[in-house]
Amino acid sequence: MAVTGAILVLFLLGHMAGNLKAFFGADAFNHYAEWLRTMGSPAVPYRVLLTVTEIVLVVAVVLHMWSAVSLARRAAQARPVKYAAKRKSQANGYATHTMRYGGVIILLFVIWHLLDMTFGAVNPKGFDAEPFDRLVAGFDPSRWWVTLFYVVAMIMVGLHLRHGLWSAFQTLGLAGGRSYGKLKATAALVSLVLVIGFLSVPVGVMIGVIK
Amino acid sequence: MNLTLKVWRQNGPSDEGRMVTYKVEDVSPDMSFLEMLDVLNERLILAGDDPIAFDHDCREGICGMCGMVINGVAHGEQRATTTCQLHMRHFADGAEITIEPWRAAPFPVVKDLVVDRSAFDRIIQAGGFISVPAGSAPDAHSVPVKKDDADAAFDAATCIGCGACVAACPNGSASLFTAAKITHLGLLPQGQPERDSRAKAMVEQMDLEGFGGCTNTGECTAVCPKGIPLDTIARMNADYLKASK
Amino acid sequence: MSDQTHGYKVGEPIRDTKAPEGPIEDRWDKRRFSAKLVNPANKRKINVIVVGTGLAGGSAAATLGELGYKVKSFCYQDTPRRAHSIAAQGGINAAKNYRGDGDSVYRLFYDTVKGGDFRARESNVYRLAQVSVNIIDQAVAQGVPFAREYGGLLDTRSFGGAQVSRTFYARGQTGQQLLLGAYSALERQIAAGTVEMHTRHEMLDLVISDGRARGVIVRDMVTGEIETHLADAVVLATGGYGNVFFLSTNAKGCNTTAIWRAHQRGAMFANPCYTQIHPTCIPVSGDYQSKLTLMSESLRNDGRVWVPVAKGDTRKAADIPEEERDYYLERIYPAFGNLVPRDIASRAAKNVCDEGRGVGPGGLGVYLDFADAIARLGRDAVEKKYGNLFEMYERITGENPYEQPMRIYPAVHYTMGGLWVDYDLQSTIPGLFVVGEANFSDHGANRLGASALMQGLADGYFVLPTTVGDYLAGATKFGDVDPEAVEQARDAVQQKIDKLLSVNGTRTADSYHRELGKLMWDYCGMERTEESLRKALERIPELREEFWNNVKVPGDPEGLNQALERAGRVADFFDLAELMCIDALHRTESCGGHFRAESQDADGEALRDDENFAYVAAWEWGEDGPTLHKEVLDYEYVKMTQRSYK
Numbered sequence A: 001m002a003v004t005g006a007i008l009v010l011f012l013l014g015h016m017a018g019n020l021k022a023f024f025g026a027d028a029f030n031h032y033a034e035w036l037r038t039m040g041s042p043a044v045p046y047r048v049l050l051t052v053t054e055i056v057l058v059v060a061v062v063l064h065m066w067s068a069v070s071l072a073r074r075a076a077q078a079r080p081v082k083y084a085a086k087r088k089s090q091a092n093g094y095a096t097h098t099m100r101y102g103g104v105i106i107l108l109f110v111i112w113h114l115l116d117m118t119f120g121a122v123n124p125k126g127f128d129a130e131p132f133d134r135l136v137a138g139f140d141p142s143r144w145w146v147t148l149f150y151v152v153a154m155i156m157v158g159l160h161l162r163h164g165l166w167s168a169f170q171t172l173g174l175a176g177g178r179s180y181g182k183l184k185a186t187a188a189l190v191s192l193v194l195v196i197g198f199l200s201v202p203v204g205v206m207i208g209v210i211k
Numbered sequence B: 001m002n003l004t005l006k007v008w009r010q011n012g013p014s015d016e017g018r019m020v021t022y023k024v025e026d027v028s029p030d031m032s033f034l035e036m037l038d039v040l041n042e043r044l045i046l047a048g049d050d051p052i053a054f055d056h057d058c059r060e061g062i063c064g065m066c067g068m069v070i071n072g073v074a075h076g077e078q079r080a081t082t083t084c085q086l087h088m089r090h091f092a093d094g095a096e097i098t099i100e101p102w103r104a105a106p107f108p109v110v111k112d113l114v115v116d117r118s119a120f121d122r123i124i125q126a127g128g129f130i131s132v133p134a135g136s137a138p139d140a141h142s143v144p145v146k147k148d149d150a151d152a153a154f155d156a157a158t159c160i161g162c163g164a165c166v167a168a169c170p171n172g173s174a175s176l177f178t179a180a181k182i183t184h185l186g187l188l189p190q191g192q193p194e195r196d197s198r199a200k201a202m203v204e205q206m207d208l209e210g211f212g213g214c215t216n217t218g219e220c221t222a223v224c225p226k227g228i229p230l231d232t233i234a235r236m237n238a239d240y241l242k243a244s245k
Numbered sequence C: 001m002s003d004q005t006h007g008y009k010v011g012e013p014i015r016d017t018k019a020p021e022g023p024i025e026d027r028w029d030k031r032r033f034s035a036k037l038v039n040p041a042n043k044r045k046i047n048v049i050v051v052g053t054g055l056a057g058g059s060a061a062a063t064l065g066e067l068g069y070k071v072k073s074f075c076y077q078d079t080p081r082r083a084h085s086i087a088a089q090g091g092i093n094a095a096k097n098y099r100g101d102g103d104s105v106y107r108l109f110y111d112t113v114k115g116g117d118f119r120a121r122e123s124n125v126y127r128l129a130q131v132s133v134n135i136i137d138q139a140v141a142q143g144v145p146f147a148r149e150y151g152g153l154l155d156t157r158s159f160g161g162a163q164v165s166r167t168f169y170a171r172g173q174t175g176q177q178l179l180l181g182a183y184s185a186l187e188r189q190i191a192a193g194t195v196e197m198h199t200r201h202e203m204l205d206l207v208i209s210d211g212r213a214r215g216v217i218v219r220d221m222v223t224g225e226i227e228t229h230l231a232d233a234v235v236l237a238t239g240g241y242g243n244v245f246f247l248s249t250n251a252k253g254c255n256t257t258a259i260w261r262a263h264q265r266g267a268m269f270a271n272p273c274y275t276q277i278h279p280t281c282i283p284v285s286g287d288y289q290s291k292l293t294l295m296s297e298s299l300r301n302d303g304r305v306w307v308p309v310a311k312g313d314t315r316k317a318a319d320i321p322e323e324e325r326d327y328y329l330e331r332i333y334p335a336f337g338n339l340v341p342r343d344i345a346s347r348a349a350k351n352v353c354d355e356g357r358g359v360g361p362g363g364l365g366v367y368l369d370f371a372d373a374i375a376r377l378g379r380d381a382v383e384k385k386y387g388n389l390f391e392m393y394e395r396i397t398g399e400n401p402y403e404q405p406m407r408i409y410p411a412v413h414y415t416m417g418g419l420w421v422d423y424d425l426q427s428t429i430p431g432l433f434v435v436g437e438a439n440f441s442d443h444g445a446n447r448l449g450a451s452a453l454m455q456g457l458a459d460g461y462f463v464l465p466t467t468v469g470d471y472l473a474g475a476t477k478f479g480d481v482d483p484e485a486v487e488q489a490r491d492a493v494q495q496k497i498d499k500l501l502s503v504n505g506t507r508t509a510d511s512y513h514r515e516l517g518k519l520m521w522d523y524c525g526m527e528r529t530e531e532s533l534r535k536a537l538e539r540i541p542e543l544r545e546e547f548w549n550n551v552k553v554p555g556d557p558e559g560l561n562q563a564l565e566r567a568g569r570v571a572d573f574f575d576l577a578e579l580m581c582i583d584a585l586h587r588t589e590s591c592g593g594h595f596r597a598e599s600q601d602a603d604g605e606a607l608r609d610d611e612n613f614a615y616v617a618a619w620e621w622g623e624d625g626p627t628l629h630k631e632v633l634d635y636e637y638v639k640m641t642q643r644s645y646k
Ligand SMILES: Cc1cc2nc3c(=O)[nH]c(=O)nc-3n(C[C@H](O)[C@H](O)[C@H](O)COP(=O)(O)OP(=O)(O)OC[C@H]3O[C@@H](n4cnc5c(N)ncnc54)[C@H](O)[C@@H]3O)c2cc1C
Pocket: C051, C052, C053, C054, C055, C056, C057, C074, C075, C076, C077, C080, C082, C083, C084, C085, C086, C087, C088, C089, C090, C091, C092, C174, C175, C201, C202, C203, C204, C237, C238, C239, C240, C249, C250, C251, C254, C255, C257, C258, C294, C413, C414, C435, C436, C437, C438, C449, C450, C451, C452, C453, C454, C456
């Protein structure tokens, strides 16, 4: 869980950095998109590294979900008889309520997102357009509901990560003793940076900073 | 005070079990929760009914024998309190109170609110000790222990083995209990030689018993009557990962 | 010879306690050297039963298992770690002299004999003091997190009137931490297969074959099955019987059943009347009260004890002006003030309450006031020192002790009496050993604070394993257990259970227990008189008769039946209560935890009668009343003196 989660987080950090290039204009962004595909060339053929990354990502997501499901199944086995009284969360219930349902929402988002940005299937500009154009078109103010969906999804991602990151530290045994509080803060900070970083792009498009 | 209790009644391990409603009148706010049940039981006995079975012994919050889920919260809503130390003044007159046993597959119900927690003993058997035959110990002052370490070890060592952490954990995990033990011994110099093997064996036993996995939701520490902190679980994981390498 | 008025006979005195001769400091070494050893290959074939998993039983079972014996261990809780020892707060004494403040084995020995009001056996107490040193080493090696100083060394404090600082502690949870140490050692042996653990099993009888203790009859409390377990020796470590008073600081399950059945099978019961009453407990708040909670004695260091001058004064504490308060301990004992020993503080509280000046519900309480301490030291300093105790008090009473004085009242806390044992901790039944609070040894008529934990662990880790080995060296010759003896014991158990379930009367066992407890508290409690004891001896048999004809125990013999468990224990408490009163009546002196109002000096202090009572009263059970056997106490090393705290 922690390992797959960590891979996903690393991807997100890179992805966010790349997205921010949108602020530097169409060329910078398209160039970046192109670079993604030509990474390592000429030593490595076109798109190989990107494909490898994609495979790693897919594997990570699958494993991540598989862990989530098996943890949930173990939990169900460990408590076959449920409580009659509605269990009141004593630890604010944040993690319990966010992680599993939040994760599913994120999955739905990613599917939509790939159809939108990568395959262009649900994008007004379609698959053949330049990435930057797809981006700008996707977040066109007229399609405010898409942007809204992104915003909601990003917040879900942030919440998932705020707990998920700290939880990963804990699972990897890093959070003992004095580092406990610091790591909790680090997790919150990284999540916040990611949310703001990601959101800046659609917001940028909406208010016309990116065009 | 007058109360309505909804209590889990189950005749034995093979019985299905059901919630049964009782009215209890004239409850004094100064009664402990268990004394309130005593009063109900006296009445049930005289009426020819089977009294409600529940575990208890010290009645002062230290033996860890008592424990029930009260209105959905292990040991009731008052923080850092065992069921025996919970007093009726924390309930409103006329309140309806739901009382259930710890729910976890590795804690099968014996009767009513009594569960079998011997899984905890088996976790200890797997390695929750320092091997030192009687009479072979060196002088107590031959190994100084840093006060901070001694204090932190003590914080973990205060676990009373009540099982509330398991009852509260959405995953039915015994991580907090196991981690408390591993942390207590792992922080002391005396505990070092067996530190890795201890963590590995205890965690594996915990999984074998059928407890769920920890996803760090922190419900356990919130209901723990001794406030065992969550970072003990990180320590357990660190020791376990190190031992599994 | 017989004494009809007291209803008991006097038998042969006990002459041999098996303590070796010679200088006291060499006796234990001598005994250890003379003890026969068991060949390791044979140990595996020798079975030992240990009943009880507190400090005494847990440490004994673990150590015997480690030595290679086949051990079976029993307790009534769901896990050995919950034995009542877990509740001990204050600390454990040991003559380590880590402070260099003049402590020594000899001084600990001396303090213990003197604290016991010269009613303990010198040889045993000396050995206890010697072994105390090893206990701390053992516990530390097991990982018991005793309090430490910044240098990393162990911290100690002074306790219970000792002039040296020899009490090791683990915050207010010393018993818990020591028990977890013993428990972990025990679990290690269970994992190793040398100890077979039987939790939720209650011992209901002892099997005696050919004059030797050879096994126990137990009830599986989950299935209700009656089981027989046979062995070459039986160790009882079943704790104290303070619950005969119903209300005490003991855990609810503490009982006398195991030692009482052994007594009925021939083990002598020594000094049953010696009971320790602790002065600082939270008072009773109503008829439903099920147990009493101890508040650490350390509170008396800063709290001032008082009651209103006037009888029946129901004003709030804050409304009673200074001149209408009676700081009675400071008034009567100007030298020691609020810090007089346990028995004196307890009795003084009872006296003012008997005068009608008690405070709180039922008038059974006195104030322990921190207003002066808060004014003098500041609230923060007081909170630092006693914060957790104040919190515990508030949790139970709902009153804030920073704003209004605490109410305290004495409560039964410890029983010095128990089965009689010799120097080897063997009872009068060969093969039956008794350790911990269940035996009578070491504390005389009064136990010093922090000495019970020491005794339990000394017995279990160090003394018993040696002496039981000596006995077991002959185990191969014990022969088979007589099946008739087993049958007879099983029948007795079964009959009692059937009887309890069949009465089907109109009162619960608890209500009888409550009534018995009240009677014992009133007539055989802090202060006893010939008149009160005779009243008790009249009333107890009546009440017992009524119990057996009118108790209502619901349910079946099969399965978990907590009402049945309780009824069985109450039945035994009735018998024990009677013996306690007989013992208290026969001992016309006052000593330690036994205060006979007739025997006091001009100042109202306990007056011992060394000429007539410097003996252990060991009682033999008989259908037609008990027989007294005296073990005369000779003091070779400590001079007998009268205590004074003025
Ligand atoms: C509140 C409190 C505080 C105390 N504080 C201190 C202190 O600070 N320092 C100190 O030195 N002493 C203290 N004491 C006294 C001390 O705790 C006890 O005397 C001591 O722990 C007794 O230990 P034990 O092993 O003899 O028996 P226990 O710990 O009482 O164990 C008895 C065992 O016997 C088992 N048992 C009993 N009956 C049966 C049966 N019929 N069948 C099967 N099993 C049975 C029980 O399951 C249990 O395992 C305190 C006592 C109390 C009540």
